[in-house]
Amino acid sequence: AWETHIFMFEASSEFAKKKTLLEQRQFLPIFAVRQQLLNIIRDNSIVIVVGETGSGKTTQLTQYLHEDGYTSYGMVGCTQPRRVAAMSVAKRVSEEMGSNLGEEVGYAIRFEDCTSEKTMIKYMTDGILLRESLRESDLDHYSAVIMDEAHERSLNTDVLFGLLREVVSRRSDLKLIVTSATMDSDKFAAFFGNVPIFHIPGRTFPVDILFSKTPQEDYVEAAVKQALQIHLSGMVGDILIFMPGQEDIEIIERLEDLENAPPLAVLPIYSQLPSDLQAKIFQKAPDGVRKCIVATNIAETSLTVDGIMFVVDSGYCKLKVFNPRIGMDALQVYPISQANANQRAGRAGRTGPGQCYRLYTQSAFKNEMLTTTIPEIQRTNLANVVLLLKSLGVQDLLLFHFMDPPPEDNMLNSMYQLWILGALDNTGALTPTGRLMVEFPLDPALSKMLIVSCDMGCSADILIIVSMLSVPTIFYRPKGREEESDQVREKFAVPESDHLTYLNVFLQWKNNNYSSIWCNEHFIHTKAMRKVRQHLNIMVQQKMNLTSCGSDWDVIRKCICAAYFHQAAKLKVHNQILPSEENHCCM
CATH class of the missing domain: 3.40.50.300 (P-loop containing nucleotide triphosphate hydrolases)
Incomplete structure (x- = not known):
């Protein structure tokens, strides 16, 4: 995995060779202010921590809270905007604490949970913590939550800002630490009620x-x-x-x-x-x-x-x-x-x-x-956010505490999309279909496609397609071999649909015993395909009734159209294409 490579190369550096893990920890800028930082956290429910990249805040702050006793009555959680960061940092911290990854220190990302009953420090993507709030609105399992790299202002981070502000007001024992690079710290402090800002001194050169x-x-x-x-x-x-x-x-x-x-x-x-x-x-x-x-x-x-x-x-x-x-x-x-x-x-x-x-x-x-x-949050589709907030019981979305409220038009457009998918009723409340869609950590249209597939007898096939769409691109074009890789890719092409092309790739891989050699010969990312299998196994745990339509791929096309009908078009005479009434891009 990516994090393994990072730490393998870190361990081979001159600095790492000469220093123990403890000495490496003590060399970080954050170590010099450890006690002052713990004091300010102890005295305040919410603290903004500002430190440059490399100051040690991501790997050390969770350990400081653990050493200060916070894990005696709950977990210390740390959110990351990127999956790769959650995995790699958890690996590093587990090594520093002398434990196996997944035991005292673990991570959770979409479709992958590497934690156990022993876990005291949990690194996760911000989307994971959002979904946990669906099951546990006050996040009672946590004694402290660190929102790392908050300056990146991802969509999920902004929603968490509003939710966690309310949770802390209800739970006096919960600590919230928002960490950032030097940007936006005053704005964060003002949003959370003029809370203190703690600066970690840096070691930068001119x-x-x-x-x-x-x-x-x-x-x-x-x-x-x-x-x-x-x-x-x-x-x-x-x-x-x-x-x-x-x-x-x-x-x-x-x-x-x-x-x-x-x-x-x-x-x-x-x-x-x-x-x-x-x-x-x-x-x-x-x-x-x-x-x-x-x-x-x-x-x-x-x-x-x-x-x-x-x-x-x-x-x-x-x-x-x-x-x-x-x-x-x-x-x-x-x-x-x-x-x-x-x-x-x-x-x-x-x-x-x-x-x-x-x-x-x-x-x-x-x-x-x-x-x-x-x-x-001010420039992207908000359908997932609307679905999530509705399931959390937020009735009037325009009154939700956003640090930077999204444009009203974006919010209304997202509600309209959910309404035509059958997730919201005419009053804007969640429908039974909407409640089912919330259970899947997917784009609403993909969730709808999965739900419809159960009734149409092609759930096993649609599950493969959804899993294939949930990983980064599976094909690659190595430098100097672009034409060769394009020709190989053509072998998998199903002219009627990219979705069916993806299904075709997976089925051929399965017929070749999930071989990594086969993937390499066909310019397909082996790790991406393994991730697809992993997604499949996790989605199967949702207890869906899995059936395959075999070679009757028309059923699959109908299922796709049931979720993306608002982006469909009709083929008229002379190959003229008429778009749907909304004038959206057509499939």
Whole structure:
């Protein structure tokens, strides 16, 4: 797994070789203020903790609370906005505490629970804690909850802010600690009732900020030129380039093929990259070779890589934004905020003085960039949030305590989507179908598809399709073998439906005894397919009545249309396609 690679490489670093785990813990900036931090937590129900990435707040704070006695009457929970962080941090903390992962220290992510009755410290995605609040509104199993990386303002985090504020007002024994990088701490403190802010001193070095003199038409080309200039200058240190997405990163990877230049190891890092390749960024480069890491915004706060002296900032990132024309969320490229830009620059000052090359002008930074990124809750589809809040008994959603209330139109549009799916009645209350849909940790349309499949006799097939849609992309296109991988993928294609293509892939994998060799030969991510099997096993535990329609795939198509009918179209004469009345994107 990804976290195994991280800690394998950490253990091989010079620092880790020379220091015991205890000495490594005591070296972290948070250790110097341990007692002051515990004192302020003891005296207040809610505390905002501000510390830079690498200060130790994620791995140490849970252990400090455990050592201070909080686990004697409940669990210490810590939420993470990303699954990979929840898993890797839990692994590290279990090692520091000398226990097996899943015993005293565990983690829970969607479709995977690695905890036990012994668990005292639990790392989890924010969505897991949200779903736990459905079963236990006051979260009585917890003595303390840490909301880590709160500055990322994920959709689930913002809903948790409102829920936990109410829970703490009802439970005087519950401690809530909200941790953040340097952004938004005053806003967090004000939202929770002017609670105290505790700052962990950092160990950052000065970073020279160098702006572009003129706007760059092509940020990818500009990034390549800037990286080359740094590399050929002879200055010592590794390079980190921030790009919006995978396509841009793959273009920049060609830097590695340069002739007549000093050796350069170009290492990509983005969420869909296989875990063994992700972990390469933590390896020490061979002598005489400079590392050039090309990353999405995952490297802003979630990852810390030592040795970075130069940051090249494209000024862009990808954000999930609700598109009313197609009736769904879409990833789009947007300029970053000033807060993101400062966070990116800080990556260059972790182990020594650094330089940050911004591929945009100082005027653009001051006058065109927002101070902070618009929270996800104000720009994405809220159907899942509405369903969850309705099941928690929130009648008037417009009166719920959001830190930044979502646009009323988005809320009403989400309620309309749930109404046409049969999850809400004409008064806006949950229907029996809606209550069933809440039980599945899925997009509402996928939940509806599963429920309908039980009546249509194809639940086993739909369950496979839903599981396939719940993992990152299963196909990959290795550099230099793009055409070959595309030809292999064509063998699985079912022209009528991508959903049926996914079903076809899984069934062929099953016929080949779930072979990893077969996956590699067909350019399919083995780990993604294993995750699909894992999802299947967990969904089966929901006690669904599983039946297969065999080769009658028309039944499956009907089932898909029952959930996505609002995105259906009719084929008329002369191949003219007429969309549905709502003018949404058509299937």
